[in-house]
Amino acid sequence: MKLIELIRNFFHRLFYGKSKEKTxxxxxxxxxxxxxxxxxxxxxxxxxxxxxxxxxxxxxxxxxxxxxxxxxxxxxxxxxxxxxxxxxxxxxxxxxxxxxxxxxxxxxxxxxxxxxxxxxxxxxxxxxxxxxxxxxxxxxxxxxxxxxxxxxxxxxxxxxxxxxxxxxxxxxxxxxxxxxxxxxxxxxxxxxxxxxxxxxxxxxxxxxxxxxxxxxxxxxxxxxxxxxxxxxxxxxxxxxxxxxxxxxxxxxxxxxxxxxxxxxxxxxxxxxxxxxxxxxxxxxxxxxxxxxxxxxxxxxxxxxxxxxxxxxxxxKGRELEKKISNREEAQRKVSEQIQSRFLESPPQPPIVSNANSDDQRRKGAEQYEHQQYISTQSKPKTTPSSRGYA
Known part of the structure; x- marks a missing residue:
């Protein structure tokens, strides 16, 4: 046992004693x-x-x-x-x-x-x-x-x-x-x-x-x-x-x-x-x-x-960082909501049947205002129906 202890102490001084002096x-x-x-x-x-x-x-x-x-x-x-x-x-x-x-x-x-x-x-x-x-x-x-x-x-x-x-x-x-x-x-x-x-x-x-x-x-x-x-x-x-x-x-x-x-x-x-x-x-x-x-x-x-x-x-510094992080997260969500509104597709017009298409309604309005130009008849009628009424 003494021999083992002497060997251990020798290597301990060899590896650690000198190293402490230099590094x-x-x-x-x-x-x-x-x-x-x-x-x-x-x-x-x-x-x-x-x-x-x-x-x-x-x-x-x-x-x-x-x-x-x-x-x-x-x-x-x-x-x-x-x-x-x-x-x-x-x-x-x-x-x-x-x-x-x-x-x-x-x-x-x-x-x-x-x-x-x-x-x-x-x-x-x-x-x-x-x-x-x-x-x-x-x-x-x-x-x-x-x-x-x-x-x-x-x-x-x-x-x-x-x-x-x-x-x-x-x-x-x-x-x-x-x-x-x-x-x-x-x-x-x-x-x-x-x-x-x-x-x-x-x-x-x-x-x-x-x-x-x-x-x-x-x-x-x-x-x-x-x-x-x-x-x-x-x-x-x-x-x-x-x-x-x-x-x-x-x-x-x-x-x-x-x-x-x-x-x-x-x-x-x-x-x-x-x-x-x-x-x-x-x-x-x-x-x-x-x-x-x-x-x-x-x-x-x-x-x-x-x-x-x-x-x-x-x-307390770590607690402050959590406050800042929560505040930034709330600001980020608000910013995303604002951006999403601008990025949304514009509202589409309602779908209408061919029987009541925009083109037909436009022609109806023009016929009401200017029936003398778009009437298919040679002469405009004098009845109220010539004004576009049924």
Whole structure:
């Protein structure tokens, strides 16, 4: 028995002891550092807001920086294996959110009128707000990183990165590029930076269509859940990042007049409007490497896959999704009823016998009015029957 135990311990140290030193395993919600779910979660996140709470520590399960999930300029060594981190999806320690409470939109402003950046889409006043959860696994844009750095350098409050929003039955949540949140005023803003094409895949990703933009459905998902969406072009953020932030504060001031312009942005010029491109124009921009020329790089490289994150929607959030689903189903039924009325065949005239056909009745009416032209007799009779009476 002792020999068997010695052999078992030898192989256990051989296979598990060294692997823990080089590639820490994550199993059953245990973090790479050896903590359990009772400890603060290890989150690969960039927290832009300066808070009094404890900031979530950087994940220790990857050798690459958390901000290098996109097709970046410099190549980083790929991970030998993907790891999963169990995330506690509540931000009460950072955002001071009460996930049992109901937040509603308190402002009423208008959408921007056309497909020109910055594009603004807003929710209705009184709309219930869907709260975000902590964590993000999507690719990160080049200019997004630059804007995050400027926000941090200027010490602007209310901006957050690495958040996700569960939408409907989608298993993967939607991820704002940058979020601005003021829970006291009921303000949740999704700040997006739109590129004409993806750097590595070389495919158009944001463009206008005949009836709007390719992002209209995504915008609708956010506004229906109480979020305002503001979209800048990558060019605007790259060339005039502070002017873009100034536009954000101008929007926030319309939502609540107590939100004022920071002095660090007050003297910046207003951001100029920029027409959104079509899909054909985006393809042409890709052929000409316009993003690469603007950013001053030779080419984009293949994205390095970051750690996989398991996220769960909160209970009240799932209940809100059911309400939205029921409301959409009711609206869909009403729309189908309206459409079916227009698609119905027009009413058909009653079927009549040949003895009383439309043609005979028409001739009878004409004979009554103009018997002198259609009478088969050479001379009209003077009796009442000549007027068409029997």
């Amino acid at each position: 820490p395993q994550v199993d059953d919600g245990t973090h790479a550092s050896g903590t359990t779910n009772d400890d603060p979660p290890s989150v690969p996140t960039i927290e832009l807001e300066s808070t009094t709470g404890t900031q979530a520590p950087q994940s220790g399960n990857t050798s690459q920086p958390a901000n290098d999930n996109y097709g970046e300029i410099l190549q980083h060594p790929k991970m030998s294996k993907n790891y999963t981190v169990q995330i506690v999806p509540f931000l009460t320690s950072i955002l001071k959110l009460n996930y049992e409470a109901t937040y509603k939109v308190l402002y009423s402003i208008s959408n921007s009128v056309d497909a020109r950046f910055p594009i603004i889409r807003v929710p209705q006043r009184g709309c219930e707000i869907k709260l975000p959860v902590l964590g993000r696994s999507g690719k990160r844009g080049v200019c997004e990183e630059r804007l995050c750095k400027i926000i941090k350098d200027l010490k602007l409050h209310g901006f957050y990165d690495s958040l996700s929003l569960f939408i409907g039955n989608y298993s993967k949540p939607f991820e704002p590029d940058i979020a601005y949140i003021d829970t006291q005023k009921g303000i949740f803003v999704d700040i997006e930076i739109d590129e004409p094409y993806s750097g590595w895949e070389r495919k158009p990703i944001h463009y206008k269509t005949e009836n709007g933009t390719i992002d209209d459905l995504r915008n609708h998902y956010f506004t229906e859940r109480g979020w305002t969406v503001i979209r800048f072009s990558e060019k605007q953020v790259h060339k005039h990042p502070k002017s873009c932030l100034k536009r954000v504060y101008q929007l926030l001031n319309k939502m609540d007049v107590t939100i004022t312009m920071p002095q660090s942005l007050a003297t910046e010029a207003d951001i100029s409007l920029e027409d959104m491109w079509t899909k054909k124009q985006a393809e042409s921009m890709e052929q000409n490497d316009e993003r690469e020329k603007m950013l001053g790089i030779d080419k984009f490289i293949q994205p390095v896959e970051g750690p996989h994150i398991i996220l769960k929607d909160y209970l």
